[in-house]
Structure formats: C-alpha cells, structure tokens
Amino acid sequence: MGSTPRTSCSSPRSRRRRWASLLGATALAVTTGGALAVPAGAAAVNVDFPTHCVPPPIAGIPPIDGTTTAKITVDDATPQVGDTVTVTYTVVTPAASNPTDLALPADIMTPTGKVTLGGAQSGGVTVTGPKKNTPVPGRGVFPSFSMTGTFTVTTPGAITLSPGDYNIHTSYILELDTPCTVTNPPAPVSETVTAGDNPPANTRAISLGSASGAPGASVAVTGTGFTAGATVTLAGRSGTTQTADTATVTANAQGAISGSLVVNDLTTTGVVAYEGGAWSTDLGAGPVAYVVIDDQPVPEGSQKLTTTVKAGTLSMSQAGDAVAMSAVDFGSGDASTGDLNAVTVKDYRGGPAGWSLTGKVTDFTGPGAKIDAGKLSWMPACTTKAGSPSTCQAGSAGAVGSAGATLASAPDGTLTGGEFTVKAGLSLDVPAFTPPGTYAGVLTLTLT
Known part of the structure; x- marks a missing residue:
C-alpha cells in the first residue's frame, strides 16, 4: 500500500509569528509623496536627524534607530503678526524600510507629527497627513510622505521651523501606531520665516452734517480716531479722483476733528478726510457719500439740457x-x-x-x-x-x-x-x- 499523503498545517504559534511579522512591517510603512503638494518656490532645505522608531509590541520587531531626512515648507515666508501660516512637513526618507518579504497594500497608513518653532516664536505645530500610500514591495524602500498644519504668527522677527517627532498609524487587520522620535531634539532648522509687525488698525471715521447741498454750500464734517494734533485735510471726491474742493482742520488731543467743507464741484460723489500730503487708506477716513444738487436758475436766454443714465442689471x-x-x-x-x-x-x-x-x-x-x-x-x-x-x-x-x-x-x-x-x-x-x-x-x- 502506498503511504498516506501528509498535509502541512502550521501551528497557532507559527501563524501568530507570521501575523506579527506582517503587522510589524505594516506599522513601519508610510504614505506616498504627492498626497499633499509642497508649495512651489519654497526655500526649505532637506535636513538629516537621528530618529528612534518603536514598532507596536505585537510586531515582535526591535526599535529601529536610523536617520530621517525631512524638510519643512511654508505658504508664506514673510507673514505679518496675526497672519496664519500653513506648514508642510515632508519626510523625504523615513528611518526604516520594509523589513520583511511581504508586500504591503495601498492606503492603510495615516501619518501625524509636530513641527518645532524657534527664534522669535516658540511652540509646536501639529501636522497631519492623508490616509494614502502606494503598495510597498517586500524589502522595499518606503516612499516619502507629507503632513500639513497651521500656526498663527504672534511675534515679529525670524521664526525657525524644525522637523519634530512623527507617528505612523496603520489600519490593516489591527489599528497600530509606530512613533518615531527625534533622538537629540531639536532637529536642524529646515525653514525660516521672517514675520513683520502689523501697523495698528486704522480706526479713523468721519460723518457729515448733510448728504447733499447746492453748489457752494458748506457741509459740516466731524471725525474721530485721528492722530492728536495732526493736520487733517477735508476733500471732495468724484469717484476715485479728488476734486479741487479742500479744507484743513487740526485734530484735538483726543484725535477728534470738526470743520466744514465748501463743495462746488457738480460731480462730487463723496467726502474724505486724511492725514499727510495725499489720501491713503492707512491714514484716511471715508469716502462718505455726498451729492451736489444743481438747482441754479437758468439764465435768461438759455436752456438747461438734462439727460438720464438708466441703471441696468x-x-x-x-x-x-x-x-x-x-x-x-x-x-x-x-x-x-x-x-x-x-x-x-x-x-x-x-x-x-x-x-x-x-x-x-x-x-x-x-x-x-x-x-x-x-x-x-x-x-x-x-x-x-x-x-x-x-x-x-x-x-x-x-x-x-x-x-x-x-x-x-x-x-x-x-x-x-x-x-x-x-x-x-x-x-x-x-x-x-x-x-x-x-x-x-x-x-x-x-x-x-
């Protein structure tokens, strides 16, 4: 009689070892580059720093000490105080590659991390990446991945940005995390933004004693928020152009003004007030609407011609x-x-x-x-x-x-x-x- 064929059956312990090997490899995989675009023209530089990565205990893989290559980019390298800056943290080369012969499936990994601020402003920026990656072959090199976040500029000056710790979360069979920390923080500076100090808000405002008048009529102008003791010009406006009708007043110790402007120009559409030699949005107020009503009588032997421009849609x-x-x-x-x-x-x-x-x-x-x-x-x-x-x-x-x-x-x-x-x-x-x-x-x- 022939011998009975033997069937191969792995033990529960052997199966657990294979699952652990697979899970460990998955936990160290990363998302693909291109999921988040790096801002064009960024002046960031790649930096290398030692990293300590700890796979989940179930993986049965010892900690990995390697070198991470990363860079930080921003959407605005010259912000003002109060502006929000978008930060992109790109891990160009992770500290580890796939340690097994098992291929890893696509779209199972979600990275998160921190960017360290220094210089004029301290603190950290939390960044996150999408759940997106290409399949990683066995023993293959992990592709790069990007994470983004924002911070608000609170202090003027040079603010440095350095890559910080990052974590790779995997959703494959189990939900697992692989944290990777900077061995000797902080990591080298990859990007620097230079923040400007915002000028104070313009709170100047004016009001008029009337909204219309005959040619040559005087309109009362009052205002607040001007610089104490400043000479303030009152002027008529025709659309965006200043007319020849002007007057000057002086702001009191509280920054208030009070005066009058004689308006002759028939095309006047508004009145403005401003400090300095010419109108500016930083040192001006208005325009406040004002219309000149031409009610002059028609001279004898003359005819007054009028036309109407009809408003459309x-x-x-x-x-x-x-x-x-x-x-x-x-x-x-x-x-x-x-x-x-x-x-x-x-x-x-x-x-x-x-x-x-x-x-x-x-x-x-x-x-x-x-x-x-x-x-x-x-x-x-x-x-x-x-x-x-x-x-x-x-x-x-x-x-x-x-x-x-x-x-x-x-x-x-x-x-x-x-x-x-x-x-x-x-x-x-x-x-x-x-x-x-x-x-x-x-x-x-x-x-x-």
Whole structure:
C-alpha cells in the first residue's frame, strides 16, 4: 500500500509569528509623496536627524534607530503678526524600510507629527497627513510622505521651523501606531520665516452734517480716531479722483476733528478726510457719500439740457453648459482635468454694490459608484474689460465641494460696474480603482 499523503498545517504559534511579522512591517510603512503638494518656490532645505522608531509590541520587531531626512515648507515666508501660516512637513526618507518579504497594500497608513518653532516664536505645530500610500514591495524602500498644519504668527522677527517627532498609524487587520522620535531634539532648522509687525488698525471715521447741498454750500464734517494734533485735510471726491474742493482742520488731543467743507464741484460723489500730503487708506477716513444738487436758475436766454443714465442689471452668461474632462486610467488614481466654460459677468447697475460669483458641485455619479464632490478643485481667473469702474478678483484655488466656494468677486465702492470674464481650470481627484465608466456631476454657479 502506498503511504498516506501528509498535509502541512502550521501551528497557532507559527501563524501568530507570521501575523506579527506582517503587522510589524505594516506599522513601519508610510504614505506616498504627492498626497499633499509642497508649495512651489519654497526655500526649505532637506535636513538629516537621528530618529528612534518603536514598532507596536505585537510586531515582535526591535526599535529601529536610523536617520530621517525631512524638510519643512511654508505658504508664506514673510507673514505679518496675526497672519496664519500653513506648514508642510515632508519626510523625504523615513528611518526604516520594509523589513520583511511581504508586500504591503495601498492606503492603510495615516501619518501625524509636530513641527518645532524657534527664534522669535516658540511652540509646536501639529501636522497631519492623508490616509494614502502606494503598495510597498517586500524589502522595499518606503516612499516619502507629507503632513500639513497651521500656526498663527504672534511675534515679529525670524521664526525657525524644525522637523519634530512623527507617528505612523496603520489600519490593516489591527489599528497600530509606530512613533518615531527625534533622538537629540531639536532637529536642524529646515525653514525660516521672517514675520513683520502689523501697523495698528486704522480706526479713523468721519460723518457729515448733510448728504447733499447746492453748489457752494458748506457741509459740516466731524471725525474721530485721528492722530492728536495732526493736520487733517477735508476733500471732495468724484469717484476715485479728488476734486479741487479742500479744507484743513487740526485734530484735538483726543484725535477728534470738526470743520466744514465748501463743495462746488457738480460731480462730487463723496467726502474724505486724511492725514499727510495725499489720501491713503492707512491714514484716511471715508469716502462718505455726498451729492451736489444743481438747482441754479437758468439764465435768461438759455436752456438747461438734462439727460438720464438708466441703471441696468447684474447678469451673467456662460459660453456653454457642458465640460468634457480628461479620462483617467483604472487603478491610477490620477486627476481628471478640464476647463470651465467662460462666464461673462455684466454689472450695469451703476451703484456702490459689488458682486460675488460662487459655485458648488454635486457628487459625480457613475455605474454603481460615485466620486465625492469634495474631490473637485478649481483654479479661478478673472479679467476686467477696459474702462470698467470695478476690478474683479479671482477666488482662491482649492476644493469646490457641495458647500461651495467663491469663483470671482468685485468689491463694494463709491461707483461700481463693468464687464468681466471669469474662467477656471478644473481638476477632479479620481480615487484609484474607481469602477470604469462615465461619471457626471452638476456645477451650479450663483451670482449675487
């Protein structure tokens, strides 16, 4: 008789050892670079520092002492006191690589860390990264990962930023943490920002005794918040241009002013008051609306000619109602890009009000799946037609989402209006392995 075949069966202890080896390898893996973009033009430098990483006890792997290469970048290297600075901590080369022959799956790791502030301002900045990584082959080198956070500038001067401790959290079979600490803190300085001291806020304000008057009438002007003892100029304004109607007063010990201005210019739209030789937003107040009513009698043998400029409406039109975005290969997790159809905004109201053009998008639905609305981002641009009283401002680049974001706007002013062309580059972050098919979302624009 032939021998009975033997079946191979590993013991519970052997299985535990293999799971522990797998978990230990996972705990030391890191997220892929590119999940968070490093600000362009950052002057940061890569720095090396010794790091002590402690795998979870269940992994059965001893602590790893190695060298981490990292850099710190910021979105604003010359902020003012009170500004918020966005910090990106990029671990270029982690202190360890995959210690086993087992490949690690994608998108299981979430990093967090700290950035150490020094110089003019002390403290730390908490930074976090997304749960995103490419598969890591057995014995493979871990890719870099990035984490971001913000801090508020409280002190003027040079503020240094150094990489600090970081932690790698894994969500694969079990929730595990692998903390990596700086062996000899602080680590070398990677980035320095130079903070300026904000000037005090301008609290100057004026009020008028009346909102209108005949040519040559005197209007009372009172104000507060001026520099004690300063000479203050009162002046008429025609739109953004100063008229020839001016007067001067002196601020008292409390910074208050009181005087009068004779207004002759028929085109006057407002009155301002300012310190110094010329108008500035830092040392001025106003304009406060004022209208000259031309009620002069018509001389004998003359005819008074009048015309009316009728106020129009605020409207917008689109160059199209569909955008075909670029295709993305299955499994790539790439960006699908396109361009928003140009939007023309016409502000023919002729008043002081500005406008705002906002947009929001629905989820992108497809064959039994969807792509979240928050995955769509845009980079707005806005141009103003020559001769327009207002100047449009493009909204900030970033996510659109279902909550919406500003595409473009024009500020309030003494006289607003004009014609504007608004465009935007679109980018949809398509997750890896999104089921093949066509996905569509609706982007709704609202003009107010």
